[in-house]
Amino acid sequence: MEFSFILNGKRVVCDISDNQTLLDLLRDSLGVTSVKKGCEQGECGACTVLLDGEPVTSCLVLARRIEGREVTTVEGLVDDPKMKSLREAFLEEGAVQCGYCTPGMLLSAYSLIRSNLDPTEAQVKKAIEGNLCRCTGYVKIIEAIIHAAKKLKSE
Amino acid sequence: MEYANILQDLLKRDEYLIVGKKVARTDALDKVLGRALFTADYVPKGTMVVKVVRSLQPHALIRKIDYKEALKIPGVIRVITASDIPGENQIGYALPDQPFLNDAKVHYVGDPLALVCASDEYSASEAVDAIKVEYNALPSHLTVDSALASDAIPIHDGGNIAVKTRIRKGDVAKGFKESTVEVEETYETPYQEHMYLETEAAYAIPEGSDKVTVIGTMQSPFLVREKVAKILGWSLSQVRIIQALTGGAFGKKDDMGPLVCAEAALAAVLVGKPAARIYDRDESVAYTPKRFPARFRYRSGADSEGKLKAIEVEITLECGAYANRSPFWLWRQTAHAAGPYYVPNAAIDGKAVYTNKVYGGSFRGFGDLAMQFAAESQMDRLAEKINIDPIEFRLKNILKTGLTTTCDQLLDHSVGIEECLRRVAEASNWSKYVPCKEGSRVRGLGVGCAYHGISTSRGTPDWSACSLILNQDGTFTYRTGICELGQGSPIGHAKIVSEIVGAPLDFIHVELPDTSSTPDAKPTHGSRGLMLGGTAAADAALKLRDNMLKVAAEMLECREDEVELKGGEAFERGTPSNKISFSELAEELYARGISPASYGFYASPKRYFDPETGLGVNYSVYTFAASVAEVEVDLETGETTVLKVWPAMDVGKAIDPLMIEGQIEGAVSQGIGFALMENLILEDGVVLNPFFKDYIIPSALDTPEIAKPILVEKPYKHSAFGAKGVGEPAIISIVPAIVNAIHNATGIRFNTLPITAERLYDAIRRSRQ
Numbered sequence: 001m002e003f004s005f006i007l008n009g010k011r012v013v014c015d016i017s018d019n020q021t022l023l024d025l026l027r028d029s030l031g032v033t034s035v036k037k038g039c040e041q042g043e044c045g046a047c048t049v050l051l052d053g054e055p056v057t058s059c060l061v062l063a064r065r066i067e068g069r070e071v072t073t074v075e076g077l078v079d080d081p082k083m084k085s086l087r088e089a090f091l092e093e094g095a096v097q098c099g100y101c102t103p104g105m106l107l108s109a110y111s112l113i114r115s116n117l118d119p120t121e122a123q124v125k126k127a128i129e130g131n132l133c134r135c136t137g138y139v140k141i142i143e144a145i146i147h148a149a150k151k152l153k154s155e
Numbered sequence: 156m157e158y159a160n161i162l163q164d165l166l167k168r169d170e171y172l173i174v175g176k177k178v179a180r181t182d183a184l185d186k187v188l189g190r191a192l193f194t195a196d197y198v199p200k201g202t203m204v205v206k207v208v209r210s211l212q213p214h215a216l217i218r219k220i221d222y223k224e225a226l227k228i229p230g231v232i233r234v235i236t237a238s239d240i241p242g243e244n245q246i247g248y249a250l251p252d253q254p255f256l257n258d259a260k261v262h263y264v265g266d267p268l269a270l271v272c273a274s275d276e277y278s279a280s281e282a283v284d285a286i287k288v289e290y291n292a293l294p295s296h297l298t299v300d301s302a303l304a305s306d307a308i309p310i311h312d313g314g315n316i317a318v319k320t321r322i323r324k325g326d327v328a329k330g331f332k333e334s335t336v337e338v339e340e341t342y343e344t345p346y347q348e349h350m351y352l353e354t355e356a357a358y359a360i361p362e363g364s365d366k367v368t369v370i371g372t373m374q375s376p377f378l379v380r381e382k383v384a385k386i387l388g389w390s391l392s393q394v395r396i397i398q399a400l401t402g403g404a405f406g407k408k409d410d411m412g413p414l415v416c417a418e419a420a421l422a423a424v425l426v427g428k429p430a431a432r433i434y435d436r437d438e439s440v441a442y443t444p445k446r447f448p449a450r451f452r453y454r455s456g457a458d459s460e461g462k463l464k465a466i467e468v469e470i471t472l473e474c475g476a477y478a479n480r481s482p483f484w485l486w487r488q489t490a491h492a493a494g495p496y497y498v499p500n501a502a503i504d505g506k507a508v509y510t511n512k513v514y515g516g517s518f519r520g521f522g523d524l525a526m527q528f529a530a531e532s533q534m535d536r537l538a539e540k541i542n543i544d545p546i547e548f549r550l551k552n553i554l555k556t557g558l559t560t561t562c563d564q565l566l567d568h569s570v571g572i573e574e575c576l577r578r579v580a581e582a583s584n585w586s587k588y589v590p591c592k593e594g595s596r597v598r599g600l601g602v603g604c605a606y607h608g609i610s611t612s613r614g615t616p617d618w619s620a621c622s623l624i625l626n627q628d629g630t631f632t633y634r635t636g637i638c639e640l641g642q643g644s645p646i647g648h649a650k651i652v653s654e655i656v657g658a659p660l661d662f663i664h665v666e667l668p669d670t671s672s673t674p675d676a677k678p679t680h681g682s683r684g685l686m687l688g689g690t691a692a693a694d695a696a697l698k699l700r701d702n703m704l705k706v707a708a709e710m711l712e713c714r715e716d717e718v719e720l721k722g723g724e725a726f727e728r729g730t731p732s733n734k735i736s737f738s739e740l741a742e743e744l745y746a747r748g749i750s751p752a753s754y755g756f757y758a759s760p761k762r763y764f765d766p767e768t769g770l771g772v773n774y775s776v777y778t779f780a781a782s783v784a785e786v787e788v789d790l791e792t793g794e795t796t797v798l799k800v801w802p803a804m805d806v807g808k809a810i811d812p813l814m815i816e817g818q819i820e821g822a823v824s825q826g827i828g829f830a831l832m833e834n835l836i837l838e839d840g841v842v843l844n845p846f847f848k849d850y851i852i853p854s855a856l857d858t859p860e861i862a863k864p865i866l867v868e869k870p871y872k873h874s875a876f877g878a879k880g881v882g883e884p885a886i887i888s889i890v891p892a893i894v895n896a897i898h899n900a901t902g903i904r905f906n907t908l909p910i911t912a913e914r915l916y917d918a919i920r921r922s923r924q
Contacts, residue, residue, distance in 0.1 A: 034189025
């Protein structure tokens with residue numbers, strides 16, 4: 001069936017099958033490879049996208065459910081000042097190792113600091129609780145998110 | 156060549172420009188932009204899908220594999236079984252006990268039987284289900300004791316013991332006679348699953364009739380090439396392997412690289428179409444190698460002064476269905492059995508035993524992690540019996556320069572464990588700590604020490620190679636077979652090159668390993684990636700630097716030793732206005748036919764080793780680590796929270812402290828998982844919890860406070876700038892520190908991991924009865 005939704009600010013018209021997930025639609029049909037497949041059960045967070053601004057695991061969302069809605073991935077936030085600040089902090093703080101969880105992690109972090117530029121460590125941990133990382137032990141990711149928020153607040 | 160000194164003399168720098176500094180990883184930019192490509196990202200839509208048909212029986216003879224019905228499913232292209240393999244049907248690592256596709260017998264639930272090639276995922280899955288396998292079931296051995304029983308039937312020809320190891324140092328009977336205290340305990344450690352975020356993947360493209368290119372997840376591109384070529388019956392030059400950025404590996408992708416790439420390559424070549432093979436999460440967890448489970452019977456003795464006198468250790472390693480890395484794993488446990496302490500008398504025996512379960516394989520810490528859990532529990536128990544502080548007891552026995560290991564290897568330099576231990580004791584305020592209780596919560600402090608031999612064991616030579624090209628615009632192209640898995644070794648090489656040739660880090664472009672153009676660097680394992688690979692990088696950089704200096708001196712009309720290379724420019728020292736850019740210099744090298752490229756090579760020094768006694772120069776150098784952990788246990792629920800960890804490591808020389816901190820912090824998380832949480836459940840040989848939702852790994856909420864890691868620098872004289880490997884040693888001391896802290900808090904000591912809330916709750920209840 002043909003349907004349309006907003007991907008990173010642009011209307012996209014595409015064909016989908018009934019049982020196709022948003023994750024498969026993004027990766028296989030639309031070539032958005034920043035969205036990673038890690039478990040297909042909504043447990044690892046590697047496929048996190050923003051759906052109408054809220055982080056969701058795209059592997060658990062049926063593509064046909066997003067008709068007319070807005071989907072944002074890191075590609076859509078290249079020029080966003082908050083995402084830019086997060087990216088810089090992730091690089092400077094050494095919050096990136098293998099990088100497989102990174103796009104999803106950034107989106108969960110972005111969702112947090114969009115509404116809270118003064119997050120506590122506990123709030124940051126809570127915000128990224130659903131994004132698993134096996135490399136970093138989360139320490140530098142947490143530090144990077146707090147630093148990015150602080151920097152944005154002081155600007 | 157003693158690199159550590161040579162580089163310092165040669166570069167004449169009071170302070171290094173980049174080595175030892177925290178520098179943001181240039182290779183991480185694409186990762187934060189979402190532009191970094193992993194294997195699955197290369198696979199075009201509509202590519203043929205490959206899936207594996209697996210055994211549902213733990214131990215059985217195969218009567219028949221019937222795939223007639225599967226071929227009738229629309230979309231199914233071909234089913235491949237053992238008889239279709241053009242080359243050798245063998246993928247075993249240490250021993251030739253592992254068929255690539257089984258046609259005679261299955262050895263565990265999950266043993267591969269056939270490959271299904273289909274136009275899409277659904278048809279492929281349907282075909283896997285439609286294939287009927289008839290078995291003659293055999294009695295299965297699901298424990299090492301069952302496999303070792305006198306009436307056990309052999310899982311492989313030659314019986315159920317895959318390999319044995321042995322060390323005899325001094326006189327153990329005499330050592331125990333001199334001991335006034337003795338402790339004897341049996342410890343058991345479980346499987347651990349790697350749970351990297353990216354599952355195993357490969358994309359194979361056949362070229363013409365006799366070539367194939369495979370892009371995949373791996374740690375050793377050249378091992379992958381060897382195994383793929385063997386299965387295809389081709390020469391090495393017909394197979395091209397490219398390692399894509401890999402989403403975590405921790406050892407398992409060293410085992411799985413050859414398998415997943417061969418699965419894709421065989422399908423692509425036999426069908427004549429590009430093929431994608433991507434593991435599902437449950438397949439990755441249930442059927443691929445894990446940390447080997449082990450049992451340790453450990454007896455140790457010390458005298459009234461607190462000096463260790465003897466250890467006697469018996470190691471029973473469970474291989475599972477195949478030997479895989481067990482000979483090397485078991486040897487590491489055997490060699491590291493004493494921990495980083497001087498013990499005059501040691502008798503250590505190990506055996507690796509086959510069972511009909513998912514097999515073990517490489518995993519960060521490689522045997523040493525489980526071994527130190529046992530060794531460090533023994534140390535705490537001995538200290539308690541002697542009534543001496545656990546750190547004081549360790550310091551009385553700690554390895555120092557001039558002492559020998561259990562393999563009787565004399566440590567002549569680069570031994571920083573004493574400093575690590577003293578500094579974590581100080582940082583954690585160890586001597587003043589009082590275990591406290593608040594309501595149902597009790598707190599305690601524990602210590603763990605570790606040492607880990609880097610690279611190959613038993614005197615086996617090790618070497619690494621790379622290439623470096625100066626391009627006409629003054630940038631550099633660097634190629635190494637050492638893989639980027641998240642740990643950042645290749646970017647570490649780039650930093651070494653950057654320091655030596657005087658180019659900014661972003662001038663050095665690191666190519667993905669490609670067996671058609673990259674020199675063999677040997678595997679990215681054994682914490683050797685930076686130490687061996689980075690020293691080859693230093694060699695390449697030094698050779699190219701020589702050519703650059705020679706031409707620059709002529710261009711600047713000064714002596715070679717007056718030329719400084721810095722910031723992408725060559726200039727006369729003292730007269731910086733007399734300068735040329737690297738692009739001008741490069742043009743000149745090309746124009747004069749002076750090589751703008753170099754081949755870097757490094758071989759570890761030759762060593763003596765006696766396989767009979769297990770004595771000699773075992774590993775060329777050791778990395779040392781010590782940690783203190785503070786935990787809080789809720790006596791009402793049995794739940795343990797790690798509050799804070801103080802880690803220290805002797806890294807030789809920190810090429811980049813930020814990346815080392817990242818390794819240590821990641822290791823703390825994995826260590827917490829192994830010590831407290833991760834619990835693979837098997838029933839009748841079937842893994843029951845193959846998903847993130849039931850095999851629980853630490854999340855951000857489980858992250859303790861981690862004190863700034865203390866980096867002790869006792870340079871290794873045979874590596875670039877003196878660096879030693881850090882990835883594996885980082886995890887080893889964490890687990891015993893947590894376990895010992897739980898004992899300090901509760902008085903309860905566990906000989907089995909993981910210490911889940913349920914187990915601790917039961918133990919607390921029992922202790923109150």
